[in-house]
Amino acid sequence: MEQENELSGFPGLETLKKQEPYKVPEGYFNSFSERLPDLLVKPVRNQLRIRKVVLVSCGLTVIIAPAILLFQKPESKPLIEPSYTDLIESGYVFELDEALLSDEYSTMFHGAPRENDMIEDYLIENTDETSLKSQL
């Protein structure tokens, strides 16, 4: 009644017969209410399946990740210092160039004379050979 009053100012709408304008496939509502229970169960099943997959993958990650980390870790075996005989037997020492060694030795000190060298030079220059022999 109230609605009819509302439409009184609109004669075009007022005179129209009110009816559902769209066609619905025959038997649609019967089949819809029959199909729906299946649809209600499926999402729950899917959710459960998703939860299971998530749980299993989490479990696998917990197991596999530490194992991978363990295998990737560099071996921490203590280094064995080579003995003198090992060095001799390896023949590596004989391959070293003496000139290279002396060059390296001198550059280690940036060319500056060592204090020990200065003392040695002083002793060589100022020591009398005969007095040294007699002392020895």
Place this chain on the structure above:
Amino acid sequence: MTQFSDQELLEQLRSRDHNPHYAFNLLVKKYQQRLYAHIRRMVIEHDDTNDLLQNTFIKIWEHLGEFREESQLYTWMYRIATNECLGFLRQKKKRFFLPIGDVEGELLQRLEKNLSPDAGKIEKKLQEAIIRLPEKQRIVFNLRYYDEMPYETMSQVLNTSAGALKASYHHAARKIEKYLTGN
């Protein structure tokens, strides 16, 4: 078949003594036609309506536990259905980068093949006029004109004041009248 009230159906759905699926089936049977018609008037195509009606009932089923009875059950169900429709239309605009007018155009194109064989020229014209309304006005007009929903109830569905809805319905009716009479 006994027609249960919403309150009785709710009690059966929540009670451990009853099979909730059976009670829900009764609820579906009670409201499927009304919700179908509400959705169909918004999206026009039957297949889209079928998908949205399914989603609506699935959401109702999933969220029944959260329903606090601050509104009537059927108001709450209408709200879910309306939100589904609006979401669907928005997605359509986004997916195809369509301006609002083009969605209207698409709905108008679909109109002819979806109309009931009983629908005459004037009925077709009425539907064209409704589709041309802005989204919100279209919902308000359909709920009032076809479902004869009181404004107070509609305000719970659309979360808008009854006064604003009354004004919106009046604007919509005026536009439709103009389209029908050509004035």
